[in-house]
Amino acid sequence: MRNKQLTLLFGLFAVLSSLQHCQAAYPYYGTKIGALTRLHHGVSGDVYAVDSRTIFIKKFNYDGEAPAAYFYVGNTARPSNEGAARLRDERGGTTALTRRYRNKDITLSLPEGKTLRDIKWFSVWCDEFAVNFGDVSIPNNLDFPRPQKIGALRGVHGVSSDNIVIVDAQTLLVPNFSYDGEAPDAKFWVGRGQRPSPDGLRIPDENGKENPLRRYDRKTIVLTLPEDLTIFDVGHFGVWCEAFTVDFGHVRLPEGLNVPPSLKMLGISPQSKLNCEVLYDDLAFEVRWAVAGESIVVQLVAKLEANNYMSFGISPNKSISQMIGADAVVAWVDPETGNGFAQDYFLEGKAQCSGGRGACPDTKIQDKTNSIRLLNAAMVNGYSIVTYQRSLAATDSLDLPISIVDAESVVWAIGPLNDYKETSFHTYYNKHLHQIEFGRQPKWNCPLPEGSRPGSGSSSAEDEDNVPQTSSSSSTGGLGYPPAGRPNLEPEEEFYENRPQALQRQPPNRRPENSALAQRRPVPTPKPVNSNGAWDIPAIQCHEPEDGVFYAQMGPTGGKHGYPAITGHVGWGISWFINGLLIPELHVVRGKTYTFVVEGGNNPDIPAKYHPFYITDDPVGGFEHKREEEKKAVRIFAGVHRSRSGQVTPTGVGRLCNWTPDVDGPPADDYQSFGAYQRTLTLKCDPGEPGVITWKPDRSTPDTVYYHCFTHRYLGWKIHVHDSCDSAVAASERHEIRLPAAEPDYAGAEQFDAEPSIRHETKMESALLRLSRRAY
Numbered sequence: 001m002r003n004k005q006l007t008l009l010f011g012l013f014a015v016l017s018s019l020q021h022c023q024a025a026y027p028y029y030g031t032k033i034g035a036l037t038r039l040h041h042g043v044s045g046d047v048y049a050v051d052s053r054t055i056f057i058k059k060f061n062y063d064g065e066a067p068a069a070y071f072y073v074g075n076t077a078r079p080s081n082e083g084a085a086r087l088r089d090e091r092g093g094t095t096a097l098t099r100r101y102r103n104k105d106i107t108l109s110l111p112e113g114k115t116l117r118d119i120k121w122f123s124v125w126c127d128e129f130a131v132n133f134g135d136v137s138i139p140n141n142l143d144f145p146r147p148q149k150i151g152a153l154r155g156v157h158g159v160s161s162d163n164i165v166i167v168d169a170q171t172l173l174v175p176n177f178s179y180d181g182e183a184p185d186a187k188f189w190v191g192r193g194q195r196p197s198p199d200g201l202r203i204p205d206e207n208g209k210e211n212p213l214r215r216y217d218r219k220t221i222v223l224t225l226p227e228d229l230t231i232f233d234v235g236h237f238g239v240w241c242e243a244f245t246v247d248f249g250h251v252r253l254p255e256g257l258n259v260p261p262s263l264k265m266l267g268i269s270p271q272s273k274l275n276c277e278v279l280y281d282d283l284a285f286e287v288r289w290a291v292a293g294e295s296i297v298v299q300l301v302a303k304l305e306a307n308n309y310m311s312f313g314i315s316p317n318k319s320i321s322q323m324i325g326a327d328a329v330v331a332w333v334d335p336e337t338g339n340g341f342a343q344d345y346f347l348e349g350k351a352q353c354s355g356g357r358g359a360c361p362d363t364k365i366q367d368k369t370n371s372i373r374l375l376n377a378a379m380v381n382g383y384s385i386v387t388y389q390r391s392l393a394a395t396d397s398l399d400l401p402i403s404i405v406d407a408e409s410v411v412w413a414i415g416p417l418n419d420y421k422e423t424s425f426h427t428y429y430n431k432h433l434h435q436i437e438f439g440r441q442p443k444w445n446c447p448l449p450e451g452s453r454p455g456s457g458s459s460s461a462e463d464e465d466n467v468p469q470t471s472s473s474s475s476t477g478g479l480g481y482p483p484a485g486r487p488n489l490e491p492e493e494e495f496y497e498n499r500p501q502a503l504q505r506q507p508p509n510r511r512p513e514n515s516a517l518a519q520r521r522p523v524p525t526p527k528p529v530n531s532n533g534a535w536d537i538p539a540i541q542c543h544e545p546e547d548g549v550f551y552a553q554m555g556p557t558g559g560k561h562g563y564p565a566i567t568g569h570v571g572w573g574i575s576w577f578i579n580g581l582l583i584p585e586l587h588v589v590r591g592k593t594y595t596f597v598v599e600g601g602n603n604p605d606i607p608a609k610y611h612p613f614y615i616t617d618d619p620v621g622g623f624e625h626k627r628e629e630e631k632k633a634v635r636i637f638a639g640v641h642r643s644r645s646g647q648v649t650p651t652g653v654g655r656l657c658n659w660t661p662d663v664d665g666p667p668a669d670d671y672q673s674f675g676a677y678q679r680t681l682t683l684k685c686d687p688g689e690p691g692v693i694t695w696k697p698d699r700s701t702p703d704t705v706y707y708h709c710f711t712h713r714y715l716g717w718k719i720h721v722h723d724s725c726d727s728a729v730a731a732s733e734r735h736e737i738r739l740p741a742a743e744p745d746y747a748g749a750e751q752f753d754a755e756p757s758i759r760h761e762t763k764m765e766s767a768l769l770r771l772s773r774r775a776y
């Protein structure tokens, strides 16, 4: 059942239609259980099993007017008070549902210890009156999604791993990954089909970087597929040398894997499932955690001086934060090797460890007493991030249990390591009582990591209507962010509510085009979706804009009606916006000079913030990553400088401006027209100057050329070049007609034989690990 039918589309129809491909892959919310019966109070919604313990309701409605309605599950044949268990609401609350829900997407967890196997129904139930407002029954044999183990990596250059776990549709856990680090340009690589090729896509490493891979020695890493890419879109994963197109080892990703959707696909930011508390703001010292069954996964983050440690522990006395007698973890990352450490300590005294007395690693006091399992460590932009796991219970006499019922008093410290890589004194430590309830409903009391918004998950599930917001108030990157004393790593952003305002801003007055730029230009009103499912985005005709000035900025691909439907090629999540429009076709005339004001990002160290604009006869783009022969085969008309030695450097480089969707709004797919979607986008700009390039097409310019990104493929679209404006009239050839894809016959499809799934915890664990790369 599930979406095997959808996933089987891939590969079979890859050639025919990347359009179908996209529609099929996304959105995916898990295994559909069914629609809620619409009995009372306007209850409706589609219910999905995300994993064994999690339910997702797409477009939940409820008028909020009944006095005492709750979410309930039970194991009786139909909803009743008997044997029923109340769920917490999507915010973790326990009170009756008194808010109105209108087309809300919500995620609910079953009570501790229960799985979907244990229940027969889910209902919006008024227990006072024993009335069912709407319910869905859970089939006995429900095949809910769960993490799946696939093969292991085994290849050249020492590439190896244990069996890889597909944690969810966008997350891979690669246990014990090794690679010798000797090749010049190795990348984690995914792609369609069964084996790697240059057509694949690199995926960022466990820290979100796209640099060539360094050496790994049995490291367990978590990789996240970028943007909307899911494992259903790709047929293999491995290590690939991009420069020399060599396969260093790969595994196939079986089709039809029944894995949970990622949190992102459910519109949940990982931190809405996680806890975080600030320990020491001046050094951005934070503790993040998730309780997972019998154990707890903890992530410590701080901006440490070289050779310093951070430590965090449980006080022996629940009512005071007492260092003596505490059970602590001392953690650090070696900046040179990138190796991380997390050591179990017992603080017998405040002195340096000597002869088993003082602040000592447990193992210096007694053999085999390390109860800490290091999961991951990374140094990201100068922040040390260490993730570890321990059991909640005390496993030996040097450990203290962690209660998930009562608050614990905690202790922390930061200081230098001595020559034995043990703690010496501490420079900073907590001077006041600090208590933490480890078992609480997840709460993120820290600044929000980059790339996330306040309340994109449960915390914002406001009752109000789901009207797409046009105000910038929801996009300011977090309440009180950055907090006092926190280094401001985020460039200041400017916010523009929509295009007309963006056009009103005064550009820097050092360029001759200045006056032209300041002019206000109307945005054409785009029409609804056409028969191909593509939004109708008007071409920019050759007589407009008169001054020949175009703004080129980044923005989203716009879901299934956007980039893929327009171009017939799958989009990777971002694309060029020209004058506020998603990849419009441009019409230009030979002999006229055009100016492109480029705001695609100018930081070559962050691939996501570096999109040089150029014009070429190559329909693919991404010149930088082409092979030498491929480079020779394409022409570039604007946006690069060629040195005498033949070195090509991009010149269409300027600050990043990004048309940013409202994360709380409906998905792009829900918009019938680009115009409606465009109004929900906010233009956000990094500080700095735009880049400017000029281009004068001439007789040698072909009739069709393309604007693209120098560093990434498939971000742009067509430019039609005409001899005169008159000849251009009605020349906007539209989308070609595509064959409708037939449904494949999947009756005989082989069910992938999954190995016993790993436990639910891994998801939390990986969410924490994923935060490492989102953090800064």
Ligand SMILES: *[C@@H]1O[C@H](CO)[C@@H](O)[C@H](O)[C@H]1NC(C)=O
Binding pocket: 162, 175, 176, 218, 220
């Ligand atoms: C990695 O491999 C070692 C040795 O084979 C094994 O003891 C360890 O459990 C593995 N680690 C993980 C996370 O699988």
Ligand SMILES: *[C@@H]1O[C@H](CO)[C@@H](O)[C@H](O)[C@H]1NC(C)=O
Binding pocket: 317, 318, 319, 320
């Ligand atoms: C914990 O600390 C409080 C306050 O100092 C003290 O009254 C109490 O006796 C201590 N409890 C134990 C078990 O040491």
